[in-house]
Amino acid sequence: MIDAYLRELEQMLRLPRRSRRRVVAEVRDHLLLASERDGERAALATFGDARSLALSFTEELAAAHSRPVVWAALAATALLGFALSPVGLLAVQVAATCAVLTALRTLRHRRDPALPAGKLRYVNRGNGAALAAAAVGAAFGLPQPPAVAALIAAAFGALGLARSVRHTTALVRLADDPTQDDAVEDVLAFVEAVPLAHSVARWIRAHPWRLCALVAVSAGSAAAAWHGISEGPAPTVGPTLEAGAILLAVEGGAVVACYTVLRRWLGLAVTTSESRSTP
Amino acid sequence: MRAEALKGHLETLLLAIVDDAPAHGYAIIEELRRRSSGTFDLPEGTVYPALHRLERAGLLTSRWDAAAPRRRRVYRLTTRGHRALGRGRTEWQAFTSAVDVVLGGAA
Numbered sequence: 247m248i249d250a251y252l253r254e255l256e257q258m259l260r261l262p263r264r265s266r267r268r269v270v271a272e273v274r275d276h277l278l279l280a281s282e283r284d285g286e287r288a289a290l291a292t293f294g295d296a297r298s299l300a301l302s303f304t305e306e307l308a309a310a311h312s313r314p315v316v317w318a319a320l321a322a323t324a325l326l327g328f329a330l331s332p333v334g335l336l337a338v339q340v341a342a343t344c345a346v347l348t349a350l351r352t353l354r355h356r357r358d359p360a361l362p363a364g365k366l367r368y369v370n371r372g373n374g375a376a377l378a379a380a381a382v383g384a385a386f387g388l389p390q391p392p393a394v395a396a397l398i399a400a401a402f403g404a405l406g407l408a409r410s411v412r413h414t415t416a417l418v419r420l421a422d423d424p425t426q427d428d429a430v431e432d433v434l435a436f437v438e439a440v441p442l443a444h445s446v447a448r449w450i451r452a453h454p455w456r457l458c459a460l461v462a463v464s465a466g467s468a469a470a471a472w473h474g475i476s477e478g479p480a481p482t483v484g485p486t487l488e489a490g491a492i493l494l495a496v497e498g499g500a501v502v503a504c505y506t507v508l509r510r511w512l513g514l515a516v517t518t519s520e521s522r523s524t525p
Numbered sequence: 526m527r528a529e530a531l532k533g534h535l536e537t538l539l540l541a542i543v544d545d546a547p548a549h550g551y552a553i554i555e556e557l558r559r560r561s562s563g564t565f566d567l568p569e570g571t572v573y574p575a576l577h578r579l580e581r582a583g584l585l586t587s588r589w590d591a592a593a594p595r596r597r598r599v600y601r602l603t604t605r606g607h608r609a610l611g612r613g614r615t616e617w618q619a620f621t622s623a624v625d626v627v628l629g630g631a632a
Binding site: 302 | 550577578595596
C-alpha cells in the first residue's frame with residue numbers, strides 16, 4: 247500500500263527531479279515509521295491523500311516561479327519608455343497597464359506562500375501580455391540601445407513565464423476546482439488602504455467599468471496636463487485647451503479600447519459574489 | 526483541530542519544536558501532537574510543504590542523517606530561524622493578550 251501511495255505521489259508531484267526524489271524519500275521514511283506503530287492503513291489515513299500533498303507543493307512552486315516574471319515585465323516596459331516609436335507609444339501603454347496590474351496583484355499576495363490556480367493563470371496572462379507588448383514596441387524601436395535592452399529583458403521574462411505556465415498547468419490539472427479570480431478585487435485592496443477611499447472602492451466594485459472610466463479620465467488628464475506644461479504658456483488659451491481636449495479624448499479612448507479587448511484576458515471582468523466578499 | 530485553524534501559526538509551531546532539538550518530519554509531528562495533547566492533530570503530510578517552505582526561507586536547514594537505518598532528513602533551526610521564532614512568540618503573546626482582554630479572560 248505504501249509503495250502504491252508513493253508511486254501515485256511521485257507521479258503527481260511536478261517538482262524538479264531532485265526535489266521530487268527528496269520529498270518521496272522523506273514521505274517513505276515517515277510512512278514506514280508510522281506503519282511500524284499503527285499499521286500501513288492507519289499510517290496512510292493520518293498522512294493525508296497524495297493529491298493534496300502534491301497540490302501544496304505545486305501551488306508553492308508555481309507561485310514562486312510567477313513572481314520574478316513581473317519584474318522582467320516591468321523592466322522591459324520601463325526600458326521601452328526610453329526608445330519610443332509610433333508603435334512603441336501604444337505598446338508601452340499596453341505593457342505598462344498589464345505590468346502594473348500584475349505587479350499590484352503580485353504585491354498584494356507577496357506573503358502568501360501559495361496561490362490558487364485560477365489566480366496564477368491570470369497573473370501569467372498579465373505578464374504574457376506585458377512582455378508581448380514590450381517586445382513588439384522594442385522591435386519597432388531598434389536599434390536604439392534601450393530597445394535592445396527591453397528586448398533582452400522581455401526574452402528573460404518569456405523564459406520565466408514559460409516555467410511559470412508549465413507549473414500552473416500542472417496545478418490546474420491537480421486542482422479540482424480552480425478559484426474564480428477577480429483582478430479588480432486585488433486593485434481595490436490598494437485603494438482601500440488609502441484613508442477615506444472606502445467609498446471610492448465601493449463605487450468601483452459595483453461595476454468594473456467604473457475602474458476603466460477612472461483610469462481613462464486620469465490618463466487622459468495626465469496626457470493633457472503634460473502637453474500643457476511641455477508647450478509652455480500660450481498667447482491664447484483656446485488652442486491649448488483644444489489640444490488638451492483632443493489628448494484627453496485620444497488617451498481616454500485608448501484606455502477604454504484596451505480595457506474592452508483585454509478585460510476578460512486579464513481577469514478584470516469577473517465579479518462573482520464570492521470574490522466581492524474576499525477581504 | 527482542522528489544518529485551516531492552524532494556518533499562519535503552523536510555521537512558528539514547527540520552528541519552536543525544532544528549536545529544542547534537530548528532528549525529522551515524523552518526530553516533529555509526533556512532538557507537535559504530544560505538546561498540544563492531541564489538539565493539533567492535522568493530516569501529517571501537511572507538515573512537509575511547511576518544512577520545505579521554512580527551509581527555502583532560510584529559517585531551517587536540513588541534511589540526510591547518515592546514522593539512521595533509512596534515509597532520513599533532519600531539520601535544524603538556523604540563526605535567522607531563531608530570530609523569526611522570537612518574533613513569532615512576541616506576536617503571538619501580543620495577540621493572545623489582546624484576545625483575552627476583549628473576551629474578558631484577563632484580570
